[in-house]
Amino acid sequence: MKVEEEVHGGNIYRTIEVAVVDPPSPITKLSPTAVPDNNSDDDFFIPPLNFSMVDNGIFRCLCPEPYPEANAQFVKSNGIQLFQFGIEGCKEPFVNIPEDTIREALQVVLDVKNHPLLIHCKRGKHRTGCVVGCLRKLQKWCLSSVFDEYQRFAAAKARVSDQRFMELFDVSSLKHLPMSSCSKR
Amino acid sequence: MKVEEEVHGGNIYRTIEVAVVDPPSPITKLSPTAVPDNNSDDDFFIPPLNFSMVDNGIFRCLCPEPYPEANAQFVKSNGIQLFQFGIEGCKEPFVNIPEDTIREALQVVLDVKNHPLLIHCKRGKHRTGCVVGCLRKLQKWCLSSVFDEYQRFAAAKARVSDQRFMELFDVSSLKHLPMSSCSKR
Numbered sequence: 001m002k003v004e005e006e007v008h009g010g011n012i013y014r015t016i017e018v019a020v021v022d023p024p025s026p027i028t029k030l031s032p033t034a035v036p037d038n039n040s041d042d043d044f045f046i047p048p049l050n051f052s053m054v055d056n057g058i059f060r061c062l063c064p065e066p067y068p069e070a071n072a073q074f075v076k077s078n079g080i081q082l083f084q085f086g087i088e089g090c091k092e093p094f095v096n097i098p099e100d101t102i103r104e105a106l107q108v109v110l111d112v113k114n115h116p117l118l119i120h121c122k123r124g125k126h127r128t129g130c131v132v133g134c135l136r137k138l139q140k141w142c143l144s145s146v147f148d149e150y151q152r153f154a155a156a157k158a159r160v161s162d163q164r165f166m167e168l169f170d171v172s173s174l175k176h177l178p179m180s181s182c183s184k185r
Numbered sequence: 186m187k188v189e190e191e192v193h194g195g196n197i198y199r200t201i202e203v204a205v206v207d208p209p210s211p212i213t214k215l216s217p218t219a220v221p222d223n224n225s226d227d228d229f230f231i232p233p234l235n236f237s238m239v240d241n242g243i244f245r246c247l248c249p250e251p252y253p254e255a256n257a258q259f260v261k262s263n264g265i266q267l268f269q270f271g272i273e274g275c276k277e278p279f280v281n282i283p284e285d286t287i288r289e290a291l292q293v294v295l296d297v298k299n300h301p302l303l304i305h306c307k308r309g310k311h312r313t314g315c316v317v318g319c320l321r322k323l324q325k326w327c328l329s330s331v332f333d334e335y336q337r338f339a340a341a342k343a344r345v346s347d348q349r350f351m352e353l354f355d356v357s358s359l360k361h362l363p364m365s366s367c368s369k370r
Binding site (some may be wrong): 043044045046047048049050051052053055056077086140141142144145148149152153155 | 228230231232233234235236237238239240306313324325326327329330333334337338340
């Protein structure tokens, strides 16, 4: 099974990127590939593949790795804050997802000051899927619905190891975080 | 290929249901299957399969057909307005999706007075996928991203006929509608 990873200086790593956008017009602002506004009738948005709304102010998609120069420039020129979370890459069946890093990413995701916000990784399947799945656990979704959502994006690349990670992920340390813009009980 | 259809009085029909919810706490309010609130630590939400946020105030999922009695009671007791749009069922390759009915459904979906709102059909794949796909066209998504989203929900049941319908769907008569709560250019 293909694992999205890069080798830099002998260290294999993967990143979860979390981009924060301001002001709040996510599709317009997050699409560096949008066709220039020459003729409004013929302009189209080109949302990235695996693009979806996760919750109020929270979106997900895939993004090429390493982070494209065009995106870096777009982010800079539009005042978008980029959070990068390195995750060590391990191939199945030895996938070792660092729970603390996922927790750090979730703290960024849950902070409404960072919204609107786009979660992405190379395929928008595994690392993004785990972050979103752990968010759903915090929102008290039952596991079968968490996995249904994960599998919709991962499709044929769905990993039992990711799903086991989400099942075992302990949300208790995050329960104190406010989720004012997210769906909550 | 299995087509979701019912025969009543000799007429084959299918329905698109569009449920409008008030007040705005969609997951809580839209889940008649949520476990009663006996013990808040052990309660979970059970979002329906193929459940997803489409846009601000707009959600999608599957729903059994005919419309379950439990749902009908839940809708009634929670002041939820139910819109039903009958669509004649035809098996591929003779699928005939009534463009006018999709347009009527879209007018309900786009009216922010009806938000939060849940779009659903039996599988949350074909009819719901077409309504959402036509909404994306109105939002000026490129077709490849419209189809990417459609296929994520339809998976192995994706239909070329649905995608052809979305491609040919003429949004010009809907462009005058306000989309104040939706992502728009």
